Amino acid sequence: MAALAVLLLVVAAVEGxxxxxFWPPAAGDEPYCLSWRVMVxxxxxxxxxxxxxxxxxxxxxxMAWGQYARDVAGVADQIAAYAAQLAAGDDGLDAxxxxxxxxxLSNLFYYQAKQFGAYDPVAFxxxxxxxxxxxxxxxxxxxxxxxxxxxxxxxxSGRDQQTLASSTAANLAAAGFAGxxxxxxxxxxxxxxxxxxxxxxMRMQLMEEGYRxxxxxxxxxxDLQGDFVGDRVFKVPNPMYFVP
Amino acid sequence: MAALAVLLLVVAAVEGxxxxxFWPPAAGDEPYCLSWRVMVxxxxxxxxxxxxxxxxxxxxxxMAWGQYARDVAGVADQIAAYAAQLAAGDDGLDAxxxxxxxxxLSNLFYYQAKQFGAYDPVAFxxxxxxxxxxxxxxxxxxxxxxxxxxxxxxxxSGRDQQTLASSTAANLAAAGFAGxxxxxxxxxxxxxxxxxxxxxxMRMQLMEEGYRxxxxxxxxxxDLQGDFVGDRVFKVPNPMYFVP
Numbered sequence: 249m250a251a252l253a254v255l256l257l258v259v260a261a262v263e264g265x266x267x268x269x270f271w272p273p274a275a276g277d278e279p280y281c282l283s284w285r286v287m288v289x290x291x292x293x294x295x296x297x298x299x300x301x302x303x304x305x306x307x308x309x310x311m312a313w314g315q316y317a318r319d320v321a322g323v324a325d326q327i328a329a330y331a332a333q334l335a336a337g338d339d340g341l342d343a344x345x346x347x348x349x350x351x352x353l354s355n356l357f358y359y360q361a362k363q364f365g366a367y368d369p370v371a372f373x374x375x376x377x378x379x380x381x382x383x384x385x386x387x388x389x390x391x392x393x394x395x396x397x398x399x400x401x402x403x404x405s406g407r408d409q410q411t412l413a414s415s416t417a418a419n420l421a422a423a424g425f426a427g428x429x430x431x432x433x434x435x436x437x438x439x440x441x442x443x444x445x446x447x448x449x450m451r452m453q454l455m456e457e458g459y460r461x462x463x464x465x466x467x468x469x470x471d472l473q474g475d476f477v478g479d480r481v482f483k484v485p486n487p488m489y490f491v492p
Numbered sequence: 493m494a495a496l497a498v499l500l501l502v503v504a505a506v507e508g509x510x511x512x513x514f515w516p517p518a519a520g521d522e523p524y525c526l527s528w529r530v531m532v533x534x535x536x537x538x539x540x541x542x543x544x545x546x547x548x549x550x551x552x553x554x555m556a557w558g559q560y561a562r563d564v565a566g567v568a569d570q571i572a573a574y575a576a577q578l579a580a581g582d583d584g585l586d587a588x589x590x591x592x593x594x595x596x597l598s599n600l601f602y603y604q605a606k607q608f609g610a611y612d613p614v615a616f617x618x619x620x621x622x623x624x625x626x627x628x629x630x631x632x633x634x635x636x637x638x639x640x641x642x643x644x645x646x647x648x649s650g651r652d653q654q655t656l657a658s659s660t661a662a663n664l665a666a667a668g669f670a671g672x673x674x675x676x677x678x679x680x681x682x683x684x685x686x687x688x689x690x691x692x693x694m695r696m697q698l699m700e701e702g703y704r705x706x707x708x709x710x711x712x713x714x715d716l717q718g719d720f721v722g723d724r725v726f727k728v729p730n731p732m733y734f735v736p
Binding site: 284287315319326 | 529533536565727729
């Protein structure tokens with residue numbers, strides 16, 4: 249029966265090709281939405297413009313009711329265990345890179361209010377400029393642990409530098425991210441470029457300055473792919489939106 | 493409360509460092525085991541020697557009770573939708589690469605009998621030589637769809653060529669994987685090398701022969717990382733074992 253369902257699915261997929269048309273889940277279909285969420289985390293599902301409409305309630309519950317916090321704690325645990333095996337060199341060049349949005353600072357309230365809808369750059373900028381994002385649970389402690397172990401920490405964000413630099417710095421400080429080496433944001437010359445291109449260029453600069461990126465933490469695969477990604481990358485869960 | 497738990501977790505992790513000692517889930521702790529499974533799929537959890545003992549029952553249920561089949565169907569759907577956008581060139585050089593174990597052929601019965609325990613090369617070779625693996629649900633149909641669309645399909649396996657070539661070919665045929673271009677297995681000179689090194693070398697040969705790897709499908713991240721991985725990679729779920 250399962251094999252038949254898969255066969256029908258594949259046949260339908262071949263004939264249809266569209267992403268969500270041929271396998272419509274019922275609203276609140278948890279097992280389907282779980283499959284979708286795992287595909288997002290494994291980078292099998294790409295370029296999705298919004299959370300699939302039948303999964304909006306599921307994502308809400310996932311984010312708010314404990315499993316997201318548990319998943320983030322699991323990743324933090326992996327990062328801590330990995331970092332515990334590393335020794336930061338005396339030259340001060342062993343570094344970690346952290347993304348901002350939904351890696352250090354949570355935009356859950358914004359995306360919940362938007363019902364996890366399509367990206368709205370004007371509204372998002374307004375939200376980000378308020379500097380009221382809570383920290384992603386556990387990330388500030390992890391950040392301070394890495395600093396305490398002698399690592400430099402660089403914050404690398406695709407947020408627009410000109411308009412959001414001060415609010416982003418204020419928000420990071422309020423959420424406990426004090427003592428990073430540099431907050432690197434998207435300057436005018438990188439506007440419109442993909443996150444992979446922009447972030448690869450910024451990491452190349454760090455490499456050229458002599459830094460060794462020992463770890464790289466982000467909620468988007470575009471934070472973690474491209475050039476000079478670092479010795480090990482960690483994917484923080486995020487089923488709310490996709491950044492190419 | 494969640495934040496406190498995360499803090500305690502991180503502190504414990506920093507002090508402990510071991511993978512499963514500081515956050516012991518109760519047996520059958522589904523939310524914890526789900527976090528672990530997602531970390532495996534996202535390549536956050538690496539080099540785990542066995543399924544965490546408290547999650548053995550969870551993995552059994554995941555594999556046998558429908559969610560695994562649903563997750564595989566989701567990935568097959570993504571592959572089909574991606575392939576539908578591609579046009580195979582008339583030169584016959586557009587190719588896909590598929591792994592064997594738990595990508596085309598399922599070892600679920602073997603690992604269930606072993607209670608998802610540590611890798612046992614002798615017992616696994618005995619199992620594989622029987623050539624009785626069922627197909628992973630939907631994968632043979634997907635394979636035939638790709639061939640029908642004009643792609644060459646290469647099967648690339650870390651299984652030992654000398655001892656398992658004939659049983660692997662027989663098992664693939666029995667499970668519906670007919671018409672692949674080449675079954676590439678680990679020859680004597682690659683024994684003991686990591687999957688990433690061996691598979692990168694084999695993909696380089698394909699590239700040198702002029703093939704364009706349009707897609708690469710595997711259940712291990714070591715199938716999908718390294719050199720010449722292809723235009724797009726697809727991670728088939730597998731919480732049963734980790735191949736470095």
